């Protein structure tokens with residue numbers, strides 16, 4: 001794996017993501033907002049690699065902003081804060097849907113072309129053998145690390161939808177499962193943004209663009225000249241807006257095996273033992289306070305008198321499977337901050353022996369509905385922490401959202417001290 005990533009000049013800090021608070025803090029310490037702003041578009045630029053930690057609540061955006069601000073005095077004009085804003089914008093959009101699962105469907109008709117998009121991802125894409133270097137490299141990096149640079153995510157989505165004429169949802173579900181940071185609002189809405197069902201034009205990239213942002217040390221490995229994307233933007237736009245797509249490049253290309261996506265990871269006897277331990281812990285709860293900790297809330301323990309039980313609501317993962325790498329990341333992070341992990345159907349978990357039960361709210365399908373059923377008088381949902389004030393009115397564009405949030409916040413320092 002290291003040889004592959006080195007040959008593509010992927011920075012070492014983006015090879016491995018340890019599921020610990022220490023690893024997240026080390027990344028925060030290393031953030032350089034000025035060089036981030038200058039280089040973030042390059043595949044070897046100073047991106048933070050913080051997304052797996054944000055996606056699972058190991059650290060919150062506001063804690064991260066505070067930590068970085070203490071060293072570098074951030075402001076709303078900082079590119080990094082702006083990008084944090086994008087993450088919150090996507091949450092805002094989901095929160096304003098009548099049904100949060102609406103983001104899993106086209107938000108509006110496809111701007112480029114209203115015709116038919118295939119609903120399965122072709123094998124050559126899944127196996128990284130399209131013959132387009134930027135795409136095949138991205139697939140290999142994804143399988144090797146569980147992480148992709150933003151530009152590679154955009155390239156993949158654009159190629160899948162506009163060149164191969166595959167519906168964005170097929171690509172989004174596949175990518176979601178393999179990413180350590182897979183987050184339905186950021187992922188599915190970004191795919192829709194690229195596709196044109198949540199934006200006003202298709203996002204396109206060509207061979208020159210891939211070369212411009214390729215790591216300086218490995219330009220040749222990223223060379224896409226002579227392939228279907230080696231065209232002008234006008235020609236690519238025409239392709240995006242027509243029925244005619246393209247197939248993989250002619251000839252034989254090396255394949256990579258796709259790691260399986262699993263509905264359930266722990267070997268069943270371990271899962272059972274864990275769940276029994278969690279049940280016993282709940283039954284013998286001395287403090288009477290119980291906190292249920294789901295995979296998007298893996299923050300450090302605050303109250304020492306509370307029993308913390310990690311919950312894996314298995315029915316939800318029948319629809320949203322994860323790679324083994326992601327399961328391992330989540331279970332390691334969960335084990336570090338809870339007393340025991342419970343796996344099964346959350347609606348069957350008996351918490352009646354606890355005096356009070358809390359869980360952080362989540363919009364994630366399956367978990368959302370299961371938590372909503374736990375309405376016993378002893379149960380309360382706590383809000384998920386945010387960084388920016390969430391405008392009450394639905395904002396259709398990021399710029400509107402950011403402008404309003406900024407206005408409501410006052411100064412950045414005020415925001416962090418609130």
Ligand SMILES: Cc1cc2nc3c(=O)[nH]c(=O)nc-3n(C[C@H](O)[C@H](O)[C@H](O)COP(=O)(O)OP(=O)(O)OC[C@H]3O[C@@H](n4cnc5c(N)ncnc54)[C@H](O)[C@@H]3O)c2cc1C
Nearest residue numbers: 047048049050051083084086087150153182183186187190
């Ligand atoms: C097709 C596609 C799918 C994506 N899927 C996901 C996903 O599943 N989960 C996810 O967290 N992000 C997703 N993104 C957004 C973005 O690519 C990642 O957040 C970013 O690349 C994560 O790497 P980083 O932490 O090193 O980012 P940095 O550039 O270091 O940014 C710091 C933080 O700002 C936020 N951020 C940065 N860029 C974006 C952006 N464009 N949109 C939203 N938030 C952003 C993230 O929380 C990120 O951790 C997707 C983007 C695209 C185009």
